[in-house]
Amino acid sequence: MADPSETPPEGANLHAPVARLLRPLVRLFVARGITFPALTTLLRELYVNVAEYDFSLPGKEQTDSRVSLLTGIHRKEVSRLRGAGAPVSVVPSAVSRTSRIIARWLADPRFTDVNGQPLPLARIGEGDAPSFEALVAAVTRDLRPRAVLDQWLDRGLVVPDAEGRIVLTEAAYVPKGGDESHLYYFGRNLHDHIAASVANITGPTPRFLERAVHYDGLSRDLAERLEARAREIAMEALQQANREAHAACETDPGGSHRWNFGLYVYAEDVPPAAAKA
Structure with missing residues (x-):
């Protein structure tokens, strides 16, 4: 029997990008006191939840054995954790x-x-x-x-x-760091950005617009000027999208769909050793 800790070849090429993705999150976890055991507890629950609700087979009841097979989590643990329901992010x-x-x-x-x-x-x-x-x-x-x-x-x-x-x-325009609204949009916006990227990878064709303009090897002065200009462009785009969405909502009958249009700007000083990594 295959070792459940081993990653199949089709998933191995995700290790490097996932490590890069998780690094700033781990930095936040350590800073806010979320320990590794606490994180593994959360991940275990999420693995079971995703396998139960997102990987069920049409017309078939999802079983503990199949969830265990999909996640690598012992069947007894699966049985204990199943049925919690999909996580819901309630807007404060x-x-x-x-x-x-x-x-x-x-x-x-x-x-x-x-x-x-x-x-x-x-x-x-x-x-x-x-x-x-x-x-x-x-x-x-x-x-x-x-x-x-x-x-x-x-x-x-x-x-x-x-x-x-x-x-x-x-x-x-920008919630204060760490307050209720900032933490809510932290989860919402990162979720939607990552969900769009995942949908583009797992789907047959890219479904969502998810692009970035990036330049490396810049002087500090140019990086700061580009960051300031990017903020101006981003705010203009967000305000225009907000005006058009607001006007369209006036005559929309309403329904169960939601839409999110987000932008981000990031800049950092990259040490030479890190740039070669």
Whole structure:
């Protein structure tokens, strides 16, 4: 019988890219106190879950023996871990409300200028005039606009200008490191990026757009200039996609599908030894 710890030839060529993929995650795990035994417990549960739900055969009941064969995990452990249900990433209510309000501020023509930039908003508007109160009310009636404003001022998402209007700050685009919203989007965005890449590898033809522009051997000055320019281009693309998606949603009947359009920019100083590895 084959050693279950051995990787078949078709999987061996994944070792190097997977090691590179996992390295920054392992760095995060060590920094946040997720030990190797804790990670193996999580991976064991995920292996069983994926084999149970994603590799079932049409018209056949998935068995402990088959899950054990697929995963290399002992059948008794499989029996204990099965039935937990597929993991569901629930959007924290505060994250959902904040993102929806900001998305509308950036997309709704009532709250943007002729160039598509978010307008400074009076706290309370008169009639149909755009206001922060009207913005919040357009998204949810469950929250008092004043409570939202106080929270956003405290988090630095908005600031008052010289005329007392509410101005959206750059901090609103990027969650603070380690807070609830940042951790939620960390999991969501990495999941979708990796899922798109995996679908392109496992499918007969690439299904999703997943590309990058990259240059090596640059000076620090050029790398920093390219990073700054890439941020500008990325934000323009994201805002345009948000405006078009918002407009399309106004007449969409709704359904069970979701869509994500993401961008990333990364730069680092690579030591010569690492560059040759």
